[in-house]
Amino acid sequence: MTSQPQTSFQPETVPQLDMSAQYAxxxxxxxxxxxxxxxxxxxxxxxxxxxxEEELAKLCGVAHGVGLASGxxxxxxxxxxCGVHAxxxxxxxxxxxxxxxxxxxALGAKPVFVDIRPDTYNIDPAELERRVTPRTxxxxxxxLYGLAADLDPILAxxxxxxxxxxxxxxxxxxxxxxxxxxxxxxxxxxxxFYPTKNLGxxxxxxxxxxxxxxxxxxxxxxxxxxxxxxxxxxxxxxNSRLDEIQAAILRVKLRHLSTWQRARQSHAAxxxxxxxxxxxxxxxxxxxxxxxxxxPSSAILRTExxxxxxxxxxxxxxxxxxxxxxxxxxxxxxRSERRKKCFRCRCxxxxxxxRSREWWKSSPNF
Numbered sequence: 001m002t003s004q005p006q007t008s009f010q011p012e013t014v015p016q017l018d019m020s021a022q023y024a025x026x027x028x029x030x031x032x033x034x035x036x037x038x039x040x041x042x043x044x045x046x047x048x049x050x051x052x053e054e055e056l057a058k059l060c061g062v063a064h065g066v067g068l069a070s071g072x073x074x075x076x077x078x079x080x081x082c083g084v085h086a087x088x089x090x091x092x093x094x095x096x097x098x099x100x101x102x103x104x105x106a107l108g109a110k111p112v113f114v115d116i117r118p119d120t121y122n123i124d125p126a127e128l129e130r131r132v133t134p135r136t137x138x139x140x141x142x143x144l145y146g147l148a149a150d151l152d153p154i155l156a157x158x159x160x161x162x163x164x165x166x167x168x169x170x171x172x173x174x175x176x177x178x179x180x181x182x183x184x185x186x187x188x189x190x191x192x193f194y195p196t197k198n199l200g201x202x203x204x205x206x207x208x209x210x211x212x213x214x215x216x217x218x219x220x221x222x223x224x225x226x227x228x229x230x231x232x233x234x235x236x237x238x239n240s241r242l243d244e245i246q247a248a249i250l251r252v253k254l255r256h257l258s259t260w261q262r263a264r265q266s267h268a269a270x271x272x273x274x275x276x277x278x279x280x281x282x283x284x285x286x287x288x289x290x291x292x293x294x295x296p297s298s299a300i301l302r303t304e305x306x307x308x309x310x311x312x313x314x315x316x317x318x319x320x321x322x323x324x325x326x327x328x329x330x331x332x333x334x335r336s337e338r339r340k341k342c343f344r345c346r347c348x349x350x351x352x353x354x355r356s357r358e359w360w361k362s363s364p365n366f
Contacts, residue, residue, distance in 0.1 A: 017196055022260075026252060030202075033248035040244075045224070048247040053207065055254055060173070060181040060189065062209045064216035067242030068223055071170045071192020071206035075103035075140070077238065078188040078208050081218040082164040084109050084137045091131055091163075092140040093123040100142055100168050112136070121145070125153035138164050143172035143182045146198070151177050151185050166190060169209070173199050174261050183209045188219075193250055198264070199257050201246040 023030065037048060053065035068074050084090060086108025092100055094113040101111040114131045117124045121144050128139070139158050141149045151165075158165045165186035173191055175182045183189025193205035208219050221228055226237030 019195065026256065029252045030249055033252050034245055037244045037248050043244045044241050046244045046247075048244045048251065049242050052242070052247040052251050052254070055251065056191070056207060057209060059254070059257075060209050061184045062189070063211045064209070064213065066208045066210075066216055066219045066223065067247060068206040068208065068219075069240040069242060070204040071190060071194060071197075072099040072103055073223070073238065073240040074190035074192070074206040074208045075099065075166070075168065076106050077219050077222045077240065078166050078190055078215075079103060079107055079109070079138060079140075080222060081208075081215050082138050082166060082187060087135065088137040089133050089135040090138045090140060091128060091136060093142050093144075095121055096142045096144065096168065097170070099170075100140060104140070109137070110135075117150070120147055120149070122147065122149035123154070125150055125157060128154065128157050132161060132163075136161070136163060138166060140166045140168055141186065142168040143175060146172045146175050148172065148175050148177035148182050155185065164188070170194075170197065173197070174257060184211070187212065188215060193246070198261065199250065199253055202249050203246055205242050205246040205250065207242070 033048075037043065037046075040046065049067045053067050057063065057065035068077065079090065084104070084107055088107075088109040089112045090104045090109050091112050091114050092104065093116050095116045104111045112131050112133070114127045115124050116122060123141055139154065141151065141154055143149055155165060157163075167183050167186045167189040169183040169189045170192035172182045177185060183191060187210065189209040191199075191207045191209065193199060193201040193207070195201060195203070208216075210216050210219075221234065222237040223240040224237065225239060226233045226235040228234045
């Protein structure tokens with residue numbers, strides 16, 4: 001009896017983001033901008049940073065922008081400027097990047113998680129009343145995957161409880177809620193320019209957006225060791241200044257942002273069209289009325305994409321083929337959806353379910 005040769009299936013890896021393609025298109029302008037900074041020999045708190053603050057504030061419809069070293073620092077300094085201290089509670093969604101919660105913890109405050117809506121994956125306004133405490137000092141709203149949270153009831157709740165609202169706008173620059181840009185509706189909007197973001201630097205960078213001149217002045221002081229003037233520190237602060245090279249690079253990219261976002265929206269729509277038939281059993285939700293996402297229904301699209309991938313690349317196992325994983329392309333269907341044959345030895349593969357994924361194993365008695 002001869003055994004089948006052992007082979008292993010290696011799925012093709014598709015990069016989520018191709019940074020080199022973007023650089024190939026704008027590399028000349030990037031190099032020119034960097035050389036301009038090098039020639040000026042001004043690397044911190046200079047003209048490039050000030051220009052970026054003005055340009056981004058204009059894009060998002062606010063009066064002030066304050067450049068910082070990272071999006072995480074933007075959250076920390078915005079929380080501190082809004083009066084959050086050790087022992088306070090801050091309401092925020094649990095379904096977000098860890099930096100949203102760790103920014104609260106960095107100040108000695110306590111993250112209090114408010115559940116999310118199943119249709120948008122953003123914070124559920126109906127849950128706020130249940131989670132607020134006498135120690136609550138602020139609400140952090142995350143616009144996840146570029147989709148704006150339902151801000152009207154959140155802002156109304158915050159006003160009634162005299163709580164500041166801080167928008168985590170790291171993934172949603174350019175999105176809007178009922179005609180107004182995200183990052184402009186709360187007391188402060190925090191932006192991340194991490195390289196993989198829609199508007200990404202070539203390193204870490206961030207910004208706080210606000211309509212409050214008082215809040216902007218406080219954050220400018222906090223980002224520079226709490227200095228109100230040169231060598232005059234009025235309070236403990238941070239070293240969190242946006243450097244000029246990153247600001248110059250971001251100014252180049254900002255000119256292309258609207259074009260890139262239209263392309264992302266087009267690609268998202270195409271993924272939705274192609275994957276929907278394969279994920280027909282997945283419930284889908286359209287973007288809520290008057291909310292313009294950076295990538296339409298992107299949170300729902302990610303779920304569809306993940307489930308569709310499990311359909312396309314569902315692993316099957318066949319003990320007659322040396323327990324080798326095979327893909328659907330290597331399986332021939334029989335009469336039933338749950339009855340499949342291995343192309344190599346023609347044995348029937350049996351269906352079994354676990355909590356997280358579909359597993360198939362051989363069963364001669366099926």
